[in-house]
Amino acid sequence: MYRAAAMNQESNTAPSVHREAFTVRSYDLDPRGRVGAGGICRYLQEAAAQHATRLGVATERLGPLGQAWILGRLRWRLDALLGRGDRIVVETWPSGLERLRALRDFVLRRADDDAPIGAGTSAWLIVDLARRRPVRMPAFVAAIRRPERPRAMSDVEAPGFPEGVEPASASITVRRSDLDLNEHVNNARYADWLIESVPDRIWRERRIASLDIVFCAEARAGERLAVDCLEVDTAGDDGGKCVTAHRIRRPDDGRVLVRARASWTASDDAPFRTP
Known part of the structure; x- marks a missing residue:
């Protein structure tokens, strides 16, 4: 009391x-x-x-x-x-x-x-x-x-994942160290995993500028997951942004655990410190 x-x-x-x-x-x-x-x-x-x-x-x-x-x-x-x-x-x-x-x-x-x-x-x-x-x-x-203050970001439609196209995919096995207090995979760990199937030229040459991630279901220790990625908006040689769609699923039952969308930009376009 x-x-x-x-x-x-x-x-x-x-x-x-x-x-x-x-x-x-x-x-x-x-x-x-x-x-x-x-x-x-x-x-x-x-x-x-x-x-x-x-x-x-x-x-x-x-x-x-x-x-x-x-x-x-x-x-x-x-x-x-x-x-x-x-x-x-x-x-x-x-x-x-x-x-x-x-x-x-x-x-x-x-x-x-x-x-x-x-x-x-x-x-x-x-x-x-x-x-x-x-x-x-x-x-x-x-x-x-x-508090009476404007929203930090405006509402947008939740990210989906394109169907009918074969994505790049990586396999992950959930470890005990991936779990949080609720005994399921912590949300930040899913964000870590998204890069595992990102094309190497994007991961090495660009930085992630935004992320929209939706958590649909939970995963437990020992489960095997597939981390899928598709490049849905390709950047040109001018260093413009590109966009990737992501999905984390459980192949054993087909359940989608996470859907996400990320944008990537040139890795040196926004220094933290002012000149």
Whole structure:
């Protein structure tokens, strides 16, 4: 009872907009020295988790109810290169409720001068852990105060995956180290896996500039997955953006776990630091 009262008090005093600071570490980097898609997802996920804790709606509140947050969709864009030692701030806030989904937005800023370098939006569900099914938002979530500010990104149609064309594909076996507190693959790990079937010329010569990823079903340790990729908008020799469509599926039953779309741009087009 005391703990619940304390969390209610904390939610009443927590700021409606949260700022979480990060410094890019060497373990965040890919072989080219840049933060990849999974790293950006982890920054956003951690900022969201810290704010949920301050609002009193995190695991400590949901766990005793047999419930947990899961991420249904995450979309972001990054307008700058991030490398080792770069310092950023992720600004995040609850931005709305849509039926069973709680919306949360993000702005990524350069720590030195607070200049915006990216944005994101996400949709979260609360699931019953025993039934693995979404439930209605509890009253204490619906009551969270939302700031009066514009959405960080406008709504767009969820990404699909083209049919009738043979994609590039890679095979992944889920390891125990891929799992999170809910004993399924963490959302950022799926983002890590997307690059496994990206054409080498894109992965080596470009950086990911945006990602829209939808989580359709969960995966457990030991399962074998297929990671598919199709280039749907081909860049020319001028270094323009190209777009890739992604799908992660379970071949044993044909279930699609993830659909995503990413845009890629020249790797040196947006330095993090100002000249």
